[in-house]
Amino acid sequence: MPRILTIANQKGGVGKTTTAVNLAASLAASERRTLLVDIDPQGNAGSAVGVARDEVEGQSLYEVLLDGRPVSEVVRSTELKFLDLVPASRHLVGAELELAGTERRESRLREALREVQREYEWIVIDCPPSLGLLTLNGLVAAQGVLIPIQCEYFALEGLADVLRTIDLVREGPNPRLHVDGIVLTMYAQNNLATQVTDEIRSHFKKEVFQTVIPRNVRLSESPSHGKPVLLYDVASKGCQSYLALAREVVKRAEKLGRAA
Numbered sequence: 294m295p296r297i298l299t300i301a302n303q304k305g306g307v308g309k310t311t312t313a314v315n316l317a318a319s320l321a322a323s324e325r326r327t328l329l330v331d332i333d334p335q336g337n338a339g340s341a342v343g344v345a346r347d348e349v350e351g352q353s354l355y356e357v358l359l360d361g362r363p364v365s366e367v368v369r370s371t372e373l374k375f376l377d378l379v380p381a382s383r384h385l386v387g388a389e390l391e392l393a394g395t396e397r398r399e400s401r402l403r404e405a406l407r408e409v410q411r412e413y414e415w416i417v418i419d420c421p422p423s424l425g426l427l428t429l430n431g432l433v434a435a436q437g438v439l440i441p442i443q444c445e446y447f448a449l450e451g452l453a454d455v456l457r458t459i460d461l462v463r464e465g466p467n468p469r470l471h472v473d474g475i476v477l478t479m480y481a482q483n484n485l486a487t488q489v490t491d492e493i494r495s496h497f498k499k500e501v502f503q504t505v506i507p508r509n510v511r512l513s514e515s516p517s518h519g520k521p522v523l524l525y526d527v528a529s530k531g532c533q534s535y536l537a538l539a540r541e542v543v544k545r546a547e548k549l550g551r552a553a
């Protein structure tokens with residue numbers, strides 16, 4: 294059984310996609326068979342691993358969620374041997390509305406992923422910046438949720454909404470959902486970032502990963518080359534920090550596995 298990890302925060306631009314892509318790539322680099330699932334209509338995770346949103350028309354997560362197409366028919370391989378992708382397409386924009394009137398609308402993704410669960414050790418899901426049906430599908434499908442928070446002034450704004458949504462999912466369709474951790478992203482060395490980081494750590498304590506992702510230009514450049522950072526600049530601080538985060542994520546998952 295794979296560990297399914299959803300990267301969620303309804304606040305936009307906090308590093309969800311950067312984290313999903315580079316965490317998935319780091320897991321794959323350690324030869325763990327990993328599936329990256331892009332449930333954001335923006336399709337950023339797909340393009341960050343070299344699959345453009347326009348070239349997947351008719352063969353994307355949309356068809357899986359709406360037409361019951363098997364995941365195995367839309368999976369793409371990537372430049373990394375151990376990393377596959379389920380791409381998003383533009384049509385996913387309408388999926389929230391189209392799904393609204395359907396049965397088991399929040400568990401479509403969970404059911405679809407069952408088909409491929411033997412093939413992967415890790416499944417990493419990149420969510421859109423909203424708490425709509427797509428993110429809900431991500432939370433219902435997962436065992437763990439990872440929340441990226443940008444080290445900036447309004448960092449905590451909206452966090453209560455994510456946590457409340459997670460609680461609702463736990464009380465309803467997915468009681469086993471666990472907050473695997475909070476990851477601090479885009480850290481720049483200045484007083485504000487230090488203050489924000491201290492505040493988050495004192496509030497959330499052990500839930501915050503030790504690894505902090507620095508602001509690093511290589512992380513923002515690599516998507517335009519269609520590559521995770523480890524195929525673009527493995528020596529960069531950004532790459533090394535995501536490799537460290539992956540080690541921490543794996544360690545936490547192993548601990549949880551033992552506790553279960």
Ligand SMILES: Nc1ncnc2c1ncn2[C@@H]1O[C@H](COP(=O)(O)OP(=O)(O)OP(=O)(O)O)[C@@H](O)[C@H]1O
Pocket residue numbers: 304305306307308309310311312333335337420421422478479480506507508509510512513514516531
């Ligand atoms: N650690 C970092 N250092 C430098 N740039 C970063 C870093 N993390 C993310 N970025 C850049 O910041 C922008 C937002 O990041 P990203 O797309 O990962 O956020 P997101 O939460 O997925 O956004 P959205 O809510 O739109 O899906 C992107 O241009 C990305 O390249």
Ligand SMILES: [Mg+2]
Pocket residue numbers: 309310311333337420421
């Ligand atoms: Mg994104």
